[in-house]
Amino acid sequence: MENRKLKNSELERKSVEEFKEAKKTPIIVILDNIRSLNNIGSVFRTADAFLIEKIYLCGITARPPHKDIQKTALGATETVDWEYTENTLDVVKRLQKEKVKVFSVEQAEGAVMLNDFQPEKGETCAVVFGNEVKGVQQEVVTASDGIIEIPQLGSKHSLNIAVSTGVILWDLFVKISSHTSRNSYFSH
Numbered sequence: 357m358e359n360r361k362l363k364n365s366e367l368e369r370k371s372v373e374e375f376k377e378a379k380k381t382p383i384i385v386i387l388d389n390i391r392s393l394n395n396i397g398s399v400f401r402t403a404d405a406f407l408i409e410k411i412y413l414c415g416i417t418a419r420p421p422h423k424d425i426q427k428t429a430l431g432a433t434e435t436v437d438w439e440y441t442e443n444t445l446d447v448v449k450r451l452q453k454e455k456v457k458v459f460s461v462e463q464a465e466g467a468v469m470l471n472d473f474q475p476e477k478g479e480t481c482a483v484v485f486g487n488e489v490k491g492v493q494q495e496v497v498t499a500s501d502g503i504i505e506i507p508q509l510g511s512k513h514s515l516n517i518a519v520s521t522g523v524i525l526w527d528l529f530v531k532i533s534s535h536t537s538r539n540s541y542f543s544h
């Protein structure tokens with residue numbers, strides 16, 4: 357293919373100010389005790405791409421500014437709203453009181469496969485991602501309104517947490533965008 361690759365200046369990305377002003381996708385990300393700073397930064401970068409409302413950093417999850425978060429976030433910590441809370445369960449309960457539906461992203465009994473999951477129109481969803489070794493804490497899974505699993509067909513037990521975030525956020529973004537006028541999200 358001879359198609360010329362676009363320059364960064366041709367991608368028409370938002371400035372930090374334009375991002376702050378933009379209508380957000382009604383999705384909240386909760387990071388439950390994420391160990392790797394590079395994973396945290398990657399989640400910020402993906403959250404920026406899909407205009408995610410907010411990221412809650414919980415427990416041992418490190419907070420910006422940090423050079424190892426910056427390495428993968430590439431500035432997305434300046435655009436996406438975030439808040440640190442020590443206890444993940446407190447965030448889950450607080451959001452549920454605000455009528456946000458909280459879904460643990462996990463491999464668990466009774467989980468709904470992502471391809472079968474449909475976010476409700478008009479509802480804000482929070483998605484909880486778990487620690488690289490221990491996953492989402494059981495008490496958080498138990499308190500959730502549902503569990504979403506990403507189907508895997510190969511030999512590995514699970515995906516990297518930042519990769520899982522990419523898969524989930526893109527899927528929910530597309531499904532939520534179909535509830536509304538597509539142009540409001542997809543136009544520059």
Ligand SMILES: C[S@@+](CC[C@H](N)C(=O)[O-])C[C@H]1O[C@@H](n2cnc3c(N)ncnc32)[C@H](O)[C@@H]1O
Binds near residue numbers: 461486505
């Ligand atoms: C590396 S996995 C943790 C695996 C760990 N052995 C466990 O017990 O959950 C880190 C996080 O990525 C997400 N994840 C990875 N693969 C997933 C899948 N197939 N379905 C749903 N979530 C997944 C979950 O949020 C999980 O807590």
